[in-house]
Amino acid sequence: MQGNTSSNPSSITENSSLKFSPSSSISYFQSQILSFDNTTTQFYGFDRTLNSPKQISTQTTKGSSKNQNFGTKTTLGKRSAARTYDHIIAERKRREKLSQSLIALAALIPDLKKVDKASVLGNAIKYIKELKERVSNLEEESKKTRVVVLKDPELNGDNYDSSSCEEGSIENSCGSESLLLQVEARMSGQEVLLRIHCQKKNNILVRILALYV
């Protein structure tokens, strides 16, 4: 971060340079203007200018160019000095907000070395892609296993369901609260996961498995 700071060529106020650093609260309001020399500086320095219509010329010259434009401008336009001032303040405020957002964004990105705008945006983009990738990998991983509720040959009459219930607790998996026994097999690649939900009994697990294996 460099640059910056007020400069302000035209200054209206002091300016508070905000730079990138946090904080920067708003010191505007009350801007004091640098006095335009004196005389009246009233609040906004400008007005003075405004009154004097000097249309000065646009001057300068250089030969080239001049033309154009100006004509257009005169016509409607113009903005009262107070209004111009408001415009400046509003714009400053907007910039400050944007700048804060950028800082907040930068704070979320790990291992960020430079904090200039381009780097922050660029790294934010990369980071989001990375996170998305990670989420989808993790979700894929947990979804990869299909759930199949096997038919239970003797303990339960008929709740065969080759389904669809992708995940989740047993309670909501197939809407059967009342079942005393539920067996699910999840197959993922080479692995088989059996989920058995039943009352606690001696050797129940072994006995159940004996039915299948």
Added chain:
Amino acid sequence: MQGNTSSNPSSITENSSLKFSPSSSISYFQSQILSFDNTTTQFYGFDRTLNSPKQISTQTTKGSSKNQNFGTKTTLGKRSAARTYDHIIAERKRREKLSQSLIALAALIPDLKKVDKASVLGNAIKYIKELKERVSNLEEESKKTRVVVLKDPELNGDNYDSSSCEEGSIENSCGSESLLLQVEARMSGQEVLLRIHCQKKNNILVRILALYV
């Protein structure tokens, strides 16, 4: 996004300065003053560029170069016209890059309704937080289950390990490729997950479980 278009108000030119500078001393070389009022400034030296809407700039050549130099103030300070032109072009380029990054960022955010800068940044921040949250939940979920390798009473001598191997395939879980049998129990809340890795044999599962259950 609206706004825009070139506008280009202020000319490239050197500037006019009129009026005197604000007090503050600083006389920058040429200080331009606020123009409020208008007329001031306008003209462009070089560019024209603008043809309407945004487009990428690049524009035309420099035609400009020529002009300028002049001097009002001359002497030191001042930036040569060519230099000013380069400055303008560079700044334009930088802006364009930033703008593209912002568009790219916006493209990654789902359900983005407004695309103004503040919204894009604000929503990017929210989205990153959301993704982070999701990643950490998913990871937590998969980590939550502690893995305990039970002692195998007869099939294997001693590889009790109450450990630490948090996840992953059996192969890399405890660095034992040569084991013929490995049993892991993952306990998560009320559930117990037994992972059994062994050679295929008749009723092996039942027999193994008979040792534990």
Added chain:
DNA sequence: TTGGACACGTGATTC
């Protein structure tokens, strides 16, 4: 020196 980065003021434009 030069180039990159920044905030500023400002005219235009959109809602």
Added chain:
DNA sequence: TGAATCACGTGTCCA
């Protein structure tokens, strides 16, 4: 109208 947003040109700073 009026408020919000934008891109621009510009002065200034720093490596």
